[in-house]
Amino acid sequence: xxxxxxxxxxxxxxxxxxxxxxxxxxxxxxxxxxxxxxxxxxxxxxxxxxxxxxxxxxxxxxxxxxxxxxxxxxxxxxxxxxxxxxxxxxxxxxxxxxxxxxxxxxxxxxxxxxxxxxxxxxxxxxxxxxxxxxxxxxxxxxxxxxxxxxxxxxxxxxxxxxxxxxxxxxxxxxxxxxxxxxxxxxxxxxxxxxxxxxxxxxxxxxxxxxxxxxxxxxxxxxxxxxxxxxxxxxxxxxxxxxxxxxxxxxxxxxxxxxxxxxxxxxxxxxxxxxxxxxxxxxxxxxxxxxxxxxxxxxxxxxxxxxxxxxxxxxxxxxxxxxxxxxxxxxx
Numbered sequence: 001x002x003x004x005x006x007x008x009x010x011x012x013x014x015x016x017x018x019x020x021x022x023x024x025x026x027x028x029x030x031x032x033x034x035x036x037x038x039x040x041x042x043x044x045x046x047x048x049x050x051x052x053x054x055x056x057x058x059x060x061x062x063x064x065x066x067x068x069x070x071x072x073x074x075x076x077x078x079x080x081x082x083x084x085x086x087x088x089x090x091x092x093x094x095x096x097x098x099x100x101x102x103x104x105x106x107x108x109x110x111x112x113x114x115x116x117x118x119x120x121x122x123x124x125x126x127x128x129x130x131x132x133x134x135x136x137x138x139x140x141x142x143x144x145x146x147x148x149x150x151x152x153x154x155x156x157x158x159x160x161x162x163x164x165x166x167x168x169x170x171x172x173x174x175x176x177x178x179x180x181x182x183x184x185x186x187x188x189x190x191x192x193x194x195x196x197x198x199x200x201x202x203x204x205x206x207x208x209x210x211x212x213x214x215x216x217x218x219x220x221x222x223x224x225x226x227x228x229x230x231x232x233x234x235x236x237x238x239x240x241x242x243x244x245x246x247x248x249x250x251x252x253x254x255x256x257x258x259x260x261x262x263x264x265x266x267x268x269x270x271x272x273x274x275x276x277x278x279x280x281x282x283x284x285x286x287x288x289x290x291x292x293x294x295x296x297x298x299x300x301x302x303x304x305x306x307x308x309x310x311x312x313x314x315x316x317x318x319x320x321x322x323x324x325x326x327x328x329x330x331x
Contacts, residue, residue, distance in 0.1 A: 009142030011110060018112045018138060022119045029126040029133040033099070036134075043135035045100050045157075053162040057096035059087050062153040065190040066218070071148055073203045073215035076114050079152060080121025081128075082187050085224035086245070087156035088129045089300065092229045093241035093256075095166040096158035101126055103136035104153045108145035110138065118152060129226050131156070168256050170239040171329065176309050177253070177265070178316075179326040182299030184275050186222040188246040189293045193218065196283030210274045217275050225300045228321055232302055235315045240303040244295040251292065253301055257329060265327040272297040298326065 005012060035044035047054070063079050063086075070079050080103070088098050103122055105115060115138070126133045145151070185193060201207060203215035210217045225243075232238060240256040242249075253263055276297065280290050290296060304312055309325065316323045 009109065010140045014110050014112060015138060015140065018110060018115050021112060021116050025119060025123045026133050029123055029131060031130075031132050034132050034134055043100070043102070045132065045134055048099070048159060051159065051161055054159050055162045055165065057091045057094050057158045057160055058156060059090040060153065060155045061087050061090065061187075062151065063187055065194060066185075066187050067150065067152060068194060069190065069203065069215060069218045071150070073219065075215070075219055076117035077120045078219050078221050080118045080123070081125035082121070082222040083152055083154045084122060084125025084129060084131065084156075085222045086187050087154055088125075088131070088224050088226050089222075089243040090245075091156055091158040092226050093166065093243045093300070094160065095164045095233070096160040098129055098131045098156055098158040098226070100132040100134045100157055102134065102155045104139070104155075105136065105150060106139040106141055106145065106152075107150035108140075108142050109147040110140045114150070118150070122154075125224070129224055166233075166238065166240050166256075168240055168258050171257050171261065171303055172239070172305075173261055173329055173331045174306050175239055175303050175329045176306050176325060177263075177327040177329070178302040178304060178309070178312055179270065179298040179324045180225060180228060180300040180302075181270065181322050181324075182244070182273070182295045182297055183223045184217060184220040184273055186245065186295060186299060188295065190218070192283070192285075192293055193279050196279050196285070200282055207278065209278050223299055228300070228316075231319060231321075232312065232315065236304065236308045236311050238302055238304055238308075242301040242303070244299050244301065246293075248291050248294060248296065249298055249301070253303075256303065261329045261331060263327065264330060267296075269326045270297055270324040298324075301326070303329070 033046040035046060063083050070076050122133055197214055201214045204213055206213050242253040242256050244252050249265060276294055
């Protein structure tokens, strides 16, 4: 028997078919600064004009074990949007405007229908956030992944005027924390959530407490806060912003707060989505562990001077953006 690449598990023709299927979708994300599209060894993007002292801001991330939920539930068109939104938030909280995105899709066996659904989510996320999806990599790797498994990661690049970079340098005692709600777990804590919930429930099972199936609840899209960040930072003085991902509210907010300050959270100021109560009660998980792992219903935190709180409240209320005063900083 003759040995071939395809018999070894890699189908070049299927890879070419996949690229041809996604090209029209991806091109719809291109803006005027994209110099080269898909096909070259690298992607080209012109530096936007209008910056006096521009600084690039970049971030790389993955979707994590939320992918296992998508694979087992058979729904693949949201995880790409999860990835884009997560990366957008990571650089937007630094003050950056997103420019372009690169993705990495690896699988055991390339199935164009599944892969196209994943790209649909990437494209949707890029279009909503004004990003160009200018390149990526598709890798078929039998022996590394099982036939049904795949992994997804992405890299984002944005730009910010140096004097407008947000960080911890302006954060002071007395600053107030304004929280914006999450859509649920976003893309964090899924190893624990799956271990707890899937021992008792099927992904397709309707659960009264959450008003739907476990699968649909766990696949709710990680929310993008780009529009809210642009609105608030253009309307009031913001000292810093925290994107609540793995590590919870404390673990992420301390990254943008000087170590000399104490973060005080009033956990009674918002109602947690029911999915967190279901996870905690089903797994008998300690409250401290819940706080360390999950966002618990708060996906983004603005850190603002106390003098700006009233103005922030008016701005957010006027634009119908749900928000909560969840704490402050003290020495």
